[in-house]
Amino acid sequence: MNGLAVLIPVALGLGLLGLLTFFWALKRGQFEDLDGAAARILIDDEEDRAA
Template sequence: MDVLFYLIPVSLTLGAVGLIAFIWTLRSDQYDDPDGDSARILRDDYDDHPAG
């Protein structure tokens, strides 16, 4: 039972760190994709063929 006194604060701290990191990535615009996958697939400069 004594281990819960260690595990609960550790898990809450790790959860808070993860939440803060996620919020930081949202605020720093790391999920913005102006072209988007739907427009990128139609472009000709992205080609699966090797350069020859």
């Protein structure tokens, strides 16, 4: 029973930390252009490799 008294607040604290981190990333615009990031990997930059 003593273990639960420690683990439950720790689990709730980590969950809250994850939720706050998600909202922070959302506010900073990390999820704005998901399609552009997926398409950039397909672009072949030949001029960068020629040097």
